[in-house]
Amino acid sequence: MPTVEVSFTALPAHVRTARLVALAVARRAGVDEQILDEVRLAVGEACSRAVNVHQSKSPESPVMMRLTDEQDRFTVEVVDCGPLEDAMGEPSLGQLDAEALASPDATSEPIPDLLPPGFGLAVISGLVEDVAVTSDVDGTHVRMTWPATDVMAPESR
Amino acid sequence: MPTVEVSFTALPAHVRTARLVALAVARRAGVDEQILDEVRLAVGEACSRAVNVHQSKSPESPVMMRLTDEQDRFTVEVVDCGPLEDAMGEPSLGQLDAEALASPDATSEPIPDLLPPGFGLAVISGLVEDVAVTSDVDGTHVRMTWPATDVMAPESR
Amino acid sequence: MDLSLSTRTEGDRTVVTVGGEIDVYTAPKLREQLIDLVSSGNYHLVVDMESVDFLDSTGLGVLVGGLKRVRAHEGSLRLVCTQERILKIFRITGLTKVFPIHASVDEALKASD
Amino acid sequence: MDLSLSTRTEGDRTVVTVGGEIDVYTAPKLREQLIDLVSSGNYHLVVDMESVDFLDSTGLGVLVGGLKRVRAHEGSLRLVCTQERILKIFRITGLTKVFPIHASVDEALKASD
Numbered sequence: 145m146p147t148v149e150v151s152f153t154a155l156p157a158h159v160r161t162a163r164l165v166a167l168a169v170a171r172r173a174g175v176d177e178q179i180l181d182e183v184r185l186a187v188g189e190a191c192s193r194a195v196n197v198h199q200s201k202s203p204e205s206p207v208m209m210r211l212t213d214e215q216d217r218f219t220v221e222v223v224d225c226g227p228l229e230d231a232m233g234e235p236s237l238g239q240l241d242a243e244a245l246a247s248p249d250a251t252s253e254p255i256p257d258l259l260p261p262g263f264g265l266a267v268i269s270g271l272v273e274d275v276a277v278t279s280d281v282d283g284t285h286v287r288m289t290w291p292a293t294d295v296m297a298p299e300s301r
Numbered sequence: 302m303p304t305v306e307v308s309f310t311a312l313p314a315h316v317r318t319a320r321l322v323a324l325a326v327a328r329r330a331g332v333d334e335q336i337l338d339e340v341r342l343a344v345g346e347a348c349s350r351a352v353n354v355h356q357s358k359s360p361e362s363p364v365m366m367r368l369t370d371e372q373d374r375f376t377v378e379v380v381d382c383g384p385l386e387d388a389m390g391e392p393s394l395g396q397l398d399a400e401a402l403a404s405p406d407a408t409s410e411p412i413p414d415l416l417p418p419g420f421g422l423a424v425i426s427g428l429v430e431d432v433a434v435t436s437d438v439d440g441t442h443v444r445m446t447w448p449a450t451d452v453m454a455p456e457s458r
Numbered sequence: 459m460d461l462s463l464s465t466r467t468e469g470d471r472t473v474v475t476v477g478g479e480i481d482v483y484t485a486p487k488l489r490e491q492l493i494d495l496v497s498s499g500n501y502h503l504v505v506d507m508e509s510v511d512f513l514d515s516t517g518l519g520v521l522v523g524g525l526k527r528v529r530a531h532e533g534s535l536r537l538v539c540t541q542e543r544i545l546k547i548f549r550i551t552g553l554t555k556v557f558p559i560h561a562s563v564d565e566a567l568k569a570s571d
Numbered sequence: 572m573d574l575s576l577s578t579r580t581e582g583d584r585t586v587v588t589v590g591g592e593i594d595v596y597t598a599p600k601l602r603e604q605l606i607d608l609v610s611s612g613n614y615h616l617v618v619d620m621e622s623v624d625f626l627d628s629t630g631l632g633v634l635v636g637g638l639k640r641v642r643a644h645e646g647s648l649r650l651v652c653t654q655e656r657i658l659k660i661f662r663i664t665g666l667t668k669v670f671p672i673h674a675s676v677d678e679a680l681k682a683s684d
């Protein structure tokens with residue numbers, strides 16, 4: 145069960161580092177080239193979301209990403225420190241109303257650039273087939289799994 | 302004090318991941334392009350050494366690398382699980398005898414390809430100006446520091 | 459890769475050419491650019507995304523914010539994008555219904571509602 | 572980048588062209604190659620390192636192992652390397668005293684002790 149764990153201070157720049165690591169490990173784990181773009185985007189969404197949660201709730205505590213390569217599955221788990229309610233209150237993709245999002249809400253200034261909380265999770269669930277979002281005392285876990293051929297073991301000679 | 306911590310199962314493939322992460326974070330931390338090759342090699346040596354220590358002592362426990370970017374210093378610390386004696390017994394660069402290393406020791410078969418334990422540390426101390434090797438109950442810490450300009454903070458607007 | 463931005467005027471429209479990665483790290487630069495353009499009176503924007511390698515939901519948020527800003531002035535925000543991997547995220551989020559997406563800058567410049 | 576290896580014969584010498592990264596992950600492949608060559612009777616090796624991007628002490632260990640093997644048969648192992656960043660690690664470790672290092676494959680092929 146080869147595993148890489150990355151913890152990082154909740155800063156946007158580190159989301160890039162997390163994407164880079166996940167991509168390199170996924171490739172090395174034998175995730176199909178066609179799927180790597182999806183991995184990159186999904187990992188970026190999960191980590192950006194976690195960074196946002198931390199910046200508002202607990203800027204000092206690190207975001208954790210765990211990459212696991214076992215048998216024929218490559219799994220990425222991103223853990224933030226946000227409480228249960230956060231994940232529960234977030235809309236599923238079906239509830240997103242693109243028209244409403246973009247309505248010319250000229251009366252409210254400043255115009256918010258952030259999409260509603262949960263938009264990132266909605267993107268992930270639209271993108272990744274095998275995804276589970278759970279909450280426990282540690283915070284919220286986003287766990288995404290892709291098929292892979294295990295090529296990560298040390299050279300066999 | 303933006304920090305990235307990477308823990309990885311003690312496998313050679315993950316040493317590449319560690320190098321990749323350290324390089325990306327160092328560049329982002331503003332370490333000079335001229336020094337990046339040195340960072341890459343030193344991090345590779347420290348992590349390879351740690352992987353070797355773990356593989357013989359405790360293959361299940363992860364190797365830890367911590368990247369810290371504070372003010373004008375970029376620091377990499379690699380922690381292995383090896384006990385005090387390991388680090389103490391290792392030769393300093395001055396003690397390495399290149400001729401002896403390469404002597405045609407035809408009587409001993411198989412010919413060992415590994416250089417003596419401690420060779421990696423010797424390379425690091427020959428390469429990096431600011432390096433400290435310490436041991437405590439956790440294991441051995443190799444701590445290397447380079448100058449950097451802090452550009453890691455979030456965009457200031 | 460970092461974000462690159464350049465703008466030029468074509469008649470009553472302003473073309474913003476974006477390259478690199480639009481993500482949580484770089485999106486603030488794009489937001490600032492769009493805000494600057496709208497506050498200096500450019501209400502008809504064409505955002506050329508052909509050189510964008512990566513776009514995440516933070517980037518989408520900034521584009522949606524831009525759209526709201528120009529709409530507040532009866533303006534428009536058109537996208538130029540033919541890359542499947544970038545189009546995918548617009549499709550997943552339903553934002554293809556909100557943004558006019560064109561196959562070339564020329565097409566976007568000629569288009570009207 | 573991964574390791575690439577190719578070999579060719581030039582008179583009584585064998586040229587091994589190495590590319591990519593020689594590290595703890597790829598060094599076993601190089602070791603195996605050198606062992607194969609020696610056990611099939613090739614005792615005069617020229618290792619061309621001009622396309623090597625990265626070399627660490629595990630890689631050095633494999634080269635030293637190769638040198639020991641050919642010396643056991645009165646052979647030679649010459650390196651071709653002009654890249655400063657690769658030469659540096661040979662210098663730091665004192666291995667420049669052990670390996671003949673040449674500026675080109677031609678030079679290495681013509682050299683004798």
Ligand SMILES: Nc1ncnc2c1ncn2[C@@H]1O[C@H](COP(=O)(O)OP(=O)(O)O)[C@@H](O)[C@H]1O
Pocket residue numbers: 159160161162163164165324325326328329459460461
């Ligand atoms: N998506 C990414 N995540 C993390 N690091 C990355 C990513 N893309 C490139 N890098 C690394 O970041 C460093 C700088 O890349 P780049 O984005 O071009 O620089 P910057 O954004 O600082 O101008 C390089 O070492 C590169 O390997």
Ligand SMILES: Nc1ncnc2c1ncn2[C@@H]1O[C@H](COP(=O)(O)OP(=O)(O)O)[C@@H](O)[C@H]1O
Pocket residue numbers: 167168169171172316317318319320321572573574
């Ligand atoms: N030094 C490195 N450490 C870790 N990953 C790396 C390194 N160099 C490249 N990579 C990443 O590893 C992946 C595969 O690189 P490469 O070494 O060419 O493949 P492989 O060794 O599996 O043939 C790429 O995603 C690349 O970003």
